[in-house]
Amino acid sequence: MTRAREDSHQVFDRVAEAYDAARPEYPEALYLALEELSGIRLQGARVVDVGAGTGISTRGLLDRGARVVALDRGNRMLARLRARTACETLLADGNTLPFRDGVSDLVTYAQAWHWLDPVLSIAEAVRVVTPEGAVAGWWNSVDAGKADWLAACQVRLADSCEGYTGPALPGWSMPPIAEAMADAGLRVEETWIHWTRGVLLDDFLTDLRSHSYVATLDQEAMENLMIRERAELTKVFGDGRMTVPMRVYLAVGRKAGDRP
Incomplete structure (x- = not known):
């Protein structure tokens, strides 16, 4: 059973602590691919990180020398970001970016663009980046x-969660950000980065709680799902130490006529 429909920022604000505690970071190879496909060195780059949430991507960008403004619609998500990350933050909507034209080298969406208007968001990103800038979106x-x-596990989640999105759905694919970028006149490149996550079972279950399709379950349904998943996963990982194959999809759009 699901709750009444809520805006995405309300859903994620409710599970901000779980999101902050257990969502995976992004591998080093993601940031190297971002530099390669965008033609922009992160060291010193001006970046607007849209839908920054609790700051997973923000910290990854900061750690590589970028100057980041982190933007999100969720008060509690941003509060978690501010508690552990020193950077400028804004409570704002990614469909109407509160910046002048051409002020950023990069506009990024990490695990976030699919919650925005596909046309308005990219138009705003294109407006905000410099003529040599780029727009990038990625998903773990x-x-x-x-x-x-x-x-x-994914089949069980699909059977239990009305709002499930993921590889257990026939024809499932990543959000169509590449198409939206191309429609906005950007020159687009895409890639996949494969990596392996080592994680404790408790943290894996906490991560599940932070996904929208689980977070919107009523409390009883969520707890029953956690009990079931703990039992099923313990059959595979008896010591509670999990090895999870992961992949990151990255799409980068550059303005036509920029540097090769």
């Missing part, structure tokens, strides 16, 4: 095709 996801236990 489990690589269910590489482990039978993970594929079975």
Whole structure:
């Protein structure tokens, strides 16, 4: 059973602590691919991180020398970001960016663009970046095709959660940010980065709680799901130490006529 429909920032504000505690970071290879496809060195780059949430991508960008403004609609999500991250933050909507034209080298969406208007958001990003700038979006996801236990877990989630989105759905694919970028006149490149996450079972379950399709369950349904998943996953990982195949999808759009 699901709750009444809520805006995404309300859903994530409710699970901000779980999101902050257990969502995976992004591998080093993601940031190297971002530099390669965008043609922009992160050291010293001006970045607007849209839908920054609790700051996973923000910290990754800051750690590589970028000057980041983190933007989100969720008060509690931004509060978690501010508690552990020193950078400028704004409570704002990614569909109407509160910046002048051409002030940023990069506009990024990490695990966030699919919650925005596909046309308005990209138009705003294009407006905000410099003529040599770029727009980038990326998503971490489990690589269910590489482990039978993970594929079975995704099927159980799809059966239990009305709002489930993921590899257990026929024809499922990443959000169409590349198409939206191309429609806005950007020159687009895409890539996948494969990596492996080592995580404790407790943290894996906390991560599940932070996904929108689980977070919108009523409390009883959520707790029953957690009990079931703990039992099923313990059959595979008896010591509670999990190895999870992961992959990151990255799409980068550069303005036509920029540097090769």
